Amino acid sequence: MNRIIMLLTLALSFFNVFSQEAVNKSDTLRKDALSVFMEASDFFKKEIPFINYVRDIKVADVYIITTEENTGSGGYVSTFFIVGQGKYKGMKDTLKCSFSPDETLDNRRAKQVKTLKLGLMRYVAKTPLAQFMNINFSEPLSETVSSDKWNSWVYSASMYSSSYGQKSYNYSYIDGTLTANRITEKSKFESSISFDLQTNKNVYNDSVYKSTIREEYLYLRYVKSINDHWSAGALTYFQKSTYSNYNMSLRIMPGIEYDIFPYSQSTRRQLRLLYNAGFEINNYIEETTLNKGKETLAKQSISANLSIIQKWGSVSSSLTWSNYFFDLAYNNLRLNINANLRIVKGLSFNMSGSFAFVHDQISLPLGVSTLEDVLLQRKMQATDYSYSTYFGFTYTFGSIYNNVVNPRFGN
Numbered sequence: 060m061n062r063i064i065m066l067l068t069l070a071l072s073f074f075n076v077f078s079q080e081a082v083n084k085s086d087t088l089r090k091d092a093l094s095v096f097m098e099a100s101d102f103f104k105k106e107i108p109f110i111n112y113v114r115d116i117k118v119a120d121v122y123i124i125t126t127e128e129n130t131g132s133g134g135y136v137s138t139f140f141i142v143g144q145g146k147y148k149g150m151k152d153t154l155k156c157s158f159s160p161d162e163t164l165d166n167r168r169a170k171q172v173k174t175l176k177l178g179l180m181r182y183v184a185k186t187p188l189a190q191f192m193n194i195n196f197s198e199p200l201s202e203t204v205s206s207d208k209w210n211s212w213v214y215s216a217s218m219y220s221s222s223y224g225q226k227s228y229n230y231s232y233i234d235g236t237l238t239a240n241r242i243t244e245k246s247k248f249e250s251s252i253s254f255d256l257q258t259n260k261n262v263y264n265d266s267v268y269k270s271t272i273r274e275e276y277l278y279l280r281y282v283k284s285i286n287d288h289w290s291a292g293a294l295t296y297f298q299k300s301t302y303s304n305y306n307m308s309l310r311i312m313p314g315i316e317y318d319i320f321p322y323s324q325s326t327r328r329q330l331r332l333l334y335n336a337g338f339e340i341n342n343y344i345e346e347t348t349l350n351k352g353k354e355t356l357a358k359q360s361i362s363a364n365l366s367i368i369q370k371w372g373s374v375s376s377s378l379t380w381s382n383y384f385f386d387l388a389y390n391n392l393r394l395n396i397n398a399n400l401r402i403v404k405g406l407s408f409n410m411s412g413s414f415a416f417v418h419d420q421i422s423l424p425l426g427v428s429t430l431e432d433v434l435l436q437r438k439m440q441a442t443d444y445s446y447s448t449y450f451g452f453t454y455t456f457g458s459i460y461n462n463v464v465n466p467r468f469g470n
Contacts (some may be wrong), residue, residue, distance in 0.1 A: 062203070080193065080205055083106075088187070088188060088191075088271070089186045090188055091445075092110050092111045093109075093121060093182055093183050093188075094108045094119050094120045094121070095113065095119055095120065095122070096108070096113055096115070096119035096122040096123070096370075097123035102172070103168075103175070107175065107179070109191075110179065110183070111460055114455060114460075114462060115404050116370060116401070117404070119144060120143065120146070120147050120182065121141060121143050121144065122142055122144065122370050123140065123183055123300060124139075124140040124142075124370060125137060125138070126138045126140070126326045126327070128326060130157060130242070131158050131211060131213060131240055131247070132159060132160060132242075133155065133160035133213050133240070134158045134162070135158055136158075137155065137156050137158070137159045137174070138153065138154070138157070138326045139152075139155075139174065139175055139178055140153055140326075140327065141178050141179070141182070143182065146185075147182060149187070150181070150182065151394050152178050152181075152337045154174050155174070155177040156170045156171060156174040158170065160215075173345065180194070180269070183445075186262050199365070205273060211241050211242065212239065212240070213239075214237075214238065214240075214243045215236075215238045216236070216238075218234070218235040218378060219232075219233070219235075220232065220233045226262070226343045227263070228259075228260065228261050228262070229259075229260050230257075230259050230260075231258050232258075233255065234254070235254055235255075236252070236253040237253070237294070244284065245283070246282065246283050246324070247281070248280070248282075248459060249276065249278070249279070249280045250280075251277075251278045252275075252278075253275070253276045254273075254274065255272075255274050256271070256272070256274075256443070257270075257271070257272045258271050259271075261435070264457065265400050267329075268431055268435060268437070271301070273299070273301050274298070274299065274300040274301070274303075275297075275299040275300075275404045276296075276299075277296070277297055277298075278295075278296055279295040280292060280293070280295070282316075282338060287321040287322050288317055288319075289315070290315070290316045290318075290322075292316075292344050293313040293314065293337075294301075294311070294312045294313075295310070295311050295312075296310040296312075301437075301438075301439060302436075303422050303439050304343050304345055304422040304439065305342070305343065305344065305422055306343060307341070307342040308340070309339065309340045310337065310338070310339045310340060310358070311335065311337045311338060312335040312337035312358070312360070313337055314333055314334055314335035315334055316333040316334075317331070317332045318330065318332075319331075319332075326368070327369075328367050329366040330363070330365050330407055331362075331364045332361070332362075332364075333360075333362045334361045335359065335361075336357075336360075337359075338356060339355065340353075340354075340355050341353060341354055341355075341358045341422065343424075344424070344470075345424035345426075346424070346425045347421065347423055347424060347425060348423045348425050348441075349421065350425065354386060356383050357384040358382070358383050358384065359381065360380065361379070361380055361381075362380070363378050364376075364377045364379065371400065371401050372399045372401050373397075373399050374398045374399075375396075376394070376397070377393075378391045378392075378394050379391075379392070379445065380392050382419070383419075389418060389419045389421060390416075390418050391415060391416065391419045392416045393413065393414070393415040393416075394413065396410070396411065396412055396413070397410070398410050405454055405456045406454045408450070409450065409451050409452075412446070412447060412448040412449065412450070413445075413446060413447050414444070414445075414446045415445045415446070416444055417442050417443060418443070420439065420441060422439070422441065423441055442461050
């Protein structure tokens with residue numbers, strides 16, 4: 060018995076020493092790992108465990124900015140901007156991975172992880188963890204690329220419906236859209252046709268109040284690339300709307316755009332100036348406040364669009380002025396802003412909003428709206444302005460390391 064106890068004691072001691080050595084080795088590797096600041100999901104942390112995910116950009120060896128852009132196929136492209144700091148200063152890389160619209164979430168995130176791993180290798184190569192890396196190439200390369208039988212054309216069709224209600228109220232909505240797009244580096248053609256139908260029913264005492272809004276749209280836009288700063292194109296827009304009092308409205312607006320920054324930098328920064336001028340042909344459901352049943356009007360608009368994505372956050376905004384030529388008093392000035400800003404360590408500010416001075420409601424129906432029209436929002440109402448806002452702060456403090464993933468009981 061004493062021999063057995065002695066053997067067990069020796070075995071336990073050996074195990075403790077071995078475990079301690081393993082822990083020490085693991086801890087040393089973790090301390091030597093590359094420190095990276097980025098917005099990473101649990102999947103990223105599990106699939107790329109050989110870096111330290113830190114919450115403070117100042118202590119990071121590398122920071123990564125991720126952006127996404129829609130593609131002509133209906134999918135999108137993820138771009139990773141990798142920038143070194145400290146001893147890695149001067150090192151930077153840009154990597155992209157593209158996704159088709161029918162790829163699953165699992166496929167998309169697996170591609171993102173693979174792309175990011177490749178991008179991180181030359182940074183990890185400067186750490187002691189490099190000796191544990193192994194790179195393989197698993198697929199043979201084809202010498203040719205098959206031609207595109209669709210010639211870059213992408214089509215889609217969608218239909219959505221929703222409804223909810225209770226004893227005294229119900230609401231239903233149906234929407235359908237068809238699109239045909241062709242987007243290349245030299246030109247962009249986008250088109251869509253859609254309709255939607257909204258119905259409301261409210262019951263109060265013995266009275267029933269019903270509301271129906273029908274809208275149909277046709278949208279066509281063609282843009283031609285001139286060079287890395289200039290482009291030109293035209294927009295055609297057709298609308299029928301019981302809410303906006305349009306039995307038919309056709310707008311044709313040629314335009315030209317200049318980007319202060321090259322279009323090749325569009326995923327990081329844009330400052331685009333766009334001018335459009337054209338005409339509208341309107342046929343109204345009800346006679347308007349200007350005593351018009353139909354009319355043709357000339358119109359113009361100019362807009363400035365800013366978009367910046369940097370390590371301190373992102374900002375996008377647009378300022379648009381439009382007016383009718385028959386009377387400059389009929390105009391619209393709209394400002395849109397979206398921002399996500401890191402103020403100090405752990406503190407970030409998020410906001411979005413829009414504000415518009417509205418003086419161009421040419422389709423307002425003549426006469427006074429009924430109480431039902433106002434409460435059920437069946438028809439557009441006169442206004443001098445419109446706005447929407449959202450803002451909030453987030454403050455996080457504690458350990459700068461954010462490597463561990465624990466999915467138990469959900470996140």
